[in-house]
Amino acid sequence: MMSTLLLYGLMATAQADGPTPEPTIRLEGKTPAAAGEFGYLSIAVHAPWLEGYVELRAPETLHSSLGLHFIDHQRADMPPLSRLERLPRWERDPDTGTIRYWAATREGVGFGATATPEDDGVAVIMKVRNGTPQPLTNLTCQLCLSLAPATAVGQRWDLSRTYAWVAGEWTSLAATTPTPESMGRKPWVLMLTDALAPSYTHTRVAPDGWWVLDQTSEHALIARVTRDGRHLVGIAGNEVRSMLMTNTNIPCLHAGPIASLRAAPGEEVQWDTKIYLMQNDRTALLSAFRRDVHAWQATQPEAAP
Numbered sequence: 001m002m003s004t005l006l007l008y009g010l011m012a013t014a015q016a017d018g019p020t021p022e023p024t025i026r027l028e029g030k031t032p033a034a035a036g037e038f039g040y041l042s043i044a045v046h047a048p049w050l051e052g053y054v055e056l057r058a059p060e061t062l063h064s065s066l067g068l069h070f071i072d073h074q075r076a077d078m079p080p081l082s083r084l085e086r087l088p089r090w091e092r093d094p095d096t097g098t099i100r101y102w103a104a105t106r107e108g109v110g111f112g113a114t115a116t117p118e119d120d121g122v123a124v125i126m127k128v129r130n131g132t133p134q135p136l137t138n139l140t141c142q143l144c145l146s147l148a149p150a151t152a153v154g155q156r157w158d159l160s161r162t163y164a165w166v167a168g169e170w171t172s173l174a175a176t177t178p179t180p181e182s183m184g185r186k187p188w189v190l191m192l193t194d195a196l197a198p199s200y201t202h203t204r205v206a207p208d209g210w211w212v213l214d215q216t217s218e219h220a221l222i223a224r225v226t227r228d229g230r231h232l233v234g235i236a237g238n239e240v241r242s243m244l245m246t247n248t249n250i251p252c253l254h255a256g257p258i259a260s261l262r263a264a265p266g267e268e269v270q271w272d273t274k275i276y277l278m279q280n281d282r283t284a285l286l287s288a289f290r291r292d293v294h295a296w297q298a299t300q301p302e303a304a305p
Contacts, residue, residue: 025117029090036083052150058113060142082106108132121276130263139261152226161225164217170282196241234276238296
């Protein structure tokens, strides 16, 4: 059973003469049960309208030119270079509600996540520091937003309530092609962004189940609407050339990152991600995304309008 440190995200600061607001978002930092074991380093996000929670695996995997530094589950074909010898601890800033952890691998690569509650969701920064004596290339990480623990969005094998912006329209992935019926498979789909699609030359159908959709997305933003239609959960990344994914077996959402970064000895790099938890208002979601892109552009040139 994973150990947890219960942490709270607070609402925006109340006026001095007003009552202190109740928390709207509650963040729970999770770690593996013990050092050296596989398990999630994740952020469980609770909202008042969400029965259960959604969970960002931060990261699911972390690679570089040296090899696989971290994976949160056991795969015979993906053994990590080492296992974490010391269990990281989640810490909380009582003033902002921000939570963070930092971990270090035996080979000298440090990494960590910082999550900050906001009015419309959670801002997440994933950082990697090169503590080795050699340059690192091909730095990549997977950030997986699992919907499974939330009853309102956790139904498996369903694309109908998962949306992206396709040709200017808020489009259900159930309206895309190839369809699961034509593929003879349960839905596990990737959607390229408009910026990535012209240069994408990799496989479009994977033996283990996923396929690339014909349609492309304007933004690195994907969302799932709750069963009652009143709210949504989404995730966005700051890369122009990116891809979206949902594996309905879990189910989960991905919005990158896919870019490979470089880090000189002692250098630190980062990826920015935003989890949205808000009313089901596509206009408000797009406005929030564009505000976040504007903020990302200040530090990360990959951010796209």
